[in-house]
Amino acid sequence: MSELYIYNSYTRQKERFEPMTPGYAGLYVCGPTVSGESHLGHARPYVTFDVVQRYLRHLGMKVRYVRNITDAGHFEEEGREAIDKVGEKAKLEKMEPMEMVHKYTSMFHKGMRLFNCEEPAIEPTATGHIVEQIDMIKVIMDKGFAYEVNGSVYFDVSKYAAEYPYGKLSGRVLEDQLETTRELDGQEEKRNKADFALWKKAPPQHIMRWNSPWGEGFPGWHIECSAMSSKYLGETFDIHGGGMDLQFPHHESEIAQSHIAHGCMPVRYWMHNNMITINGKKMGKSYNNVIKLSELFSGNHPLLEQPYHPMVVRFYILQTHYRSTLDFGNEALQASERALRRLWEAYEVLQKLTLNNNGAAADAALDAQVRNWCGECADFMNDDLNTAKVIANLFELAPVINGIKGGQIATNALSGETMQLLQTTWKTYMEDILGLQALQVQQTDKLDKVLTLLIEIRKDAKKRKDFATSDQIRNRLAEAGVVLKDEKNGDVSYTIE
RNA sequence: GGUCGGAUGGCCGAGUGGCUAGGCUCAGCUCUGCAAAAGCUGCUACAGCGGUUCGAAUCCGCUUUCGACCUCCA
Numbered sequence: 365m366s367e368l369y370i371y372n373s374y375t376r377q378k379e380r381f382e383p384m385t386p387g388y389a390g391l392y393v394c395g396p397t398v399s400g401e402s403h404l405g406h407a408r409p410y411v412t413f414d415v416v417q418r419y420l421r422h423l424g425m426k427v428r429y430v431r432n433i434t435d436a437g438h439f440e441e442e443g444r445e446a447i448d449k450v451g452e453k454a455k456l457e458k459m460e461p462m463e464m465v466h467k468y469t470s471m472f473h474k475g476m477r478l479f480n481c482e483e484p485a486i487e488p489t490a491t492g493h494i495v496e497q498i499d500m501i502k503v504i505m506d507k508g509f510a511y512e513v514n515g516s517v518y519f520d521v522s523k524y525a526a527e528y529p530y531g532k533l534s535g536r537v538l539e540d541q542l543e544t545t546r547e548l549d550g551q552e553e554k555r556n557k558a559d560f561a562l563w564k565k566a567p568p569q570h571i572m573r574w575n576s577p578w579g580e581g582f583p584g585w586h587i588e589c590s591a592m593s594s595k596y597l598g599e600t601f602d603i604h605g606g607g608m609d610l611q612f613p614h615h616e617s618e619i620a621q622s623h624i625a626h627g628c629m630p631v632r633y634w635m636h637n638n639m640i641t642i643n644g645k646k647m648g649k650s651y652n653n654v655i656k657l658s659e660l661f662s663g664n665h666p667l668l669e670q671p672y673h674p675m676v677v678r679f680y681i682l683q684t685h686y687r688s689t690l691d692f693g694n695e696a697l698q699a700s701e702r703a704l705r706r707l708w709e710a711y712e713v714l715q716k717l718t719l720n721n722n723g724a725a726a727d728a729a730l731d732a733q734v735r736n737w738c739g740e741c742a743d744f745m746n747d748d749l750n751t752a753k754v755i756a757n758l759f760e761l762a763p764v765i766n767g768i769k770g771g772q773i774a775t776n777a778l779s780g781e782t783m784q785l786l787q788t789t790w791k792t793y794m795e796d797i798l799g800l801q802a803l804q805v806q807q808t809d810k811l812d813k814v815l816t817l818l819i820e821i822r823k824d825a826k827k828r829k830d831f832a833t834s835d836q837i838r839n840r841l842a843e844a845g846v847v848l849k850d851e852k853n854g855d856v857s858y859t860i861e
Numbered sequence: 862g863g864u865c866g867g868a869u870g871g872c873c874g875a876g877u878g879g880c881u882a883g884g885c886u887c888a889g890c891u892c893u894g895c896a897a898a899a900g901c902u903g904c905u906a907c908a909g910c911g912g913u914u915c916g917a918a919u920c921c922g923c924u925u926u927c928g929a930c931c932u933c934c935a
Contacts, residue, residue: 397934403935412935641928688874835895
């Protein structure tokens with residue numbers, strides 16, 4: 365039995381995952397900024413870390429999964445107008461800040477449900493943890509690594525870098541930063557360009573503001589994650605996840621401020637998912653090329669040829685390793701849709717197979733092959749969560765399942781034990797770990813009865829060789845999105861698209 | 862400009878030294894009243910040029926090219 369290895373961005377190598385407390389795992393993932401609707405790019409980390417969380421649990425660990433909601437505090441452009449993003453957008457939309465935050469939080473939650481992402485154990489908000497953030501800033505100031513200027517507080521990166529490995533996570537050296545950091549208004553407040561804000565003084569027009577020892581203002585860009593992760597997971601915790609684009613400056617800053625505030629490194633394993641690209645470019649608001657989730661599900665976007673089911677998108681994400689870029693394309697999504705449909709139908713077939721083969725496997729070679737394919741899935745997950753290879757193995761097994769049903773493979777080819785392993789493996793990976801669900805519309809009993817009746821009428825017609833009637837039923841149902849399938853044994857099954 | 866990471870068959874995408882990845886598409890066959898589904902078979906690729914090696918998509922060097930980060934970003 366192999367053990368779980370994950371790629372640690374901090375050390376840039378795969379490391380064996382050993383939780384701090386055996387049997388328990390702490391996971392923090394940077395959540396959404398609820399000043400706008402989530403897009404396809406956002407889906408990736410949440411699906412990725414949902415699988416991480418599911419897998420840790422599958423391995424028997426109790427997982428505390430914390431994912432924040434950023435509902436205040438980020439700057440549009442640091443140092444320029446010091447505009448709180450949430451406050452500014454609210455004015456444009458003529459909404460109260462809390463009204464907008466609630467709207468986009470609800471939309472985010474709805475998206476997560478559609479993707480079948482399990483809810484985090486704790487979903488803390490930035491505005492709910494102003495006190496903790498202020499306390500943390502005070503500690504950093506007391507230790508001499510932050511300074512106040514005109515109602516704002518900055519972290520002294522140079523001082524930190526002189527003693528500690530600042531830039532290790534993102535692979536950069538401070539000297540480069542000093543040369544390449546862009547000239548911005550308000551930079552003169554800082555002692556060094558590389559310093560970042562822990563607390564910003566609120567300009568008069570700023571809506572969201574809180575009292576602090578330094579006057580009215582709002583928390584800096586990075587402090588919320590440090591304050592909330594340490595509160596709920598401890599000063600050092602197991603896994604911190606997020607998109608690769610957050611490595612610098614966000615996660616680098618988290619490390620520095622937490623390190624000073626708590627005297628220890630905050631995170632043991634850093635995990636970063638790669639980006640979703642579109643026409644070769646990262647999908648992001650700075651490129652103005654985002655496809656919002658609602659557009660994706662409705663197909664209402666110039667780049668979309670059709671709507672895509674949330675499960676198709678989830679499957680599409682999991683077919684690629686999380687550390688590779690994933691290029692958006694209609695062809696790719698459509699391929700995923702067909703693939704998932706085929707896989708899920710095989711899964712449903714497998715669940716219905718009831719074989720009681722008490723004897724040995726008639727086809728020992730196939731039996732061994734099946735056992736091997738099943739067993740490999742765990743190895744693939746343990747190798748830095750290679751969901752792509754797990755799915756490939758499920759596709760290796762699909763013809764075996766369909767073959768047994770179709771009669772191409774003898775019913776006693778596999779031993780009863782292997783059959784059971786096959787069923788358990790599919791249930792475990794399809795549902796529990798990959799978190800996949802049926803694409804089909806949930807049919808009601810009434811609909812099922814109607815369709816059963818039509819199928820019976822069609823069967824009678826076929827018996828009488830009245831193919832006009834039988835084809836009419838089949839074709840009209842197909843037009844309505846119900847596909848009939850004539851089984852070899854005379855049964856008829858249907859799928860609703 | 863600096864740092865880092867890619868370039869795999871018609872498309873998507875695994876894969877770090879030798880063994881068919883997988884999916885989608887396409888073609889043929891089996892089954893079938895026809896079709897669909899399913900099963901079987903075929904299409905066999907690793908940007909280019911050198912090098913290391915018995916052997917390289919996989920290691921090293923160079924070239925071309927794309928991207929990410931350096932500013933809010935998942």
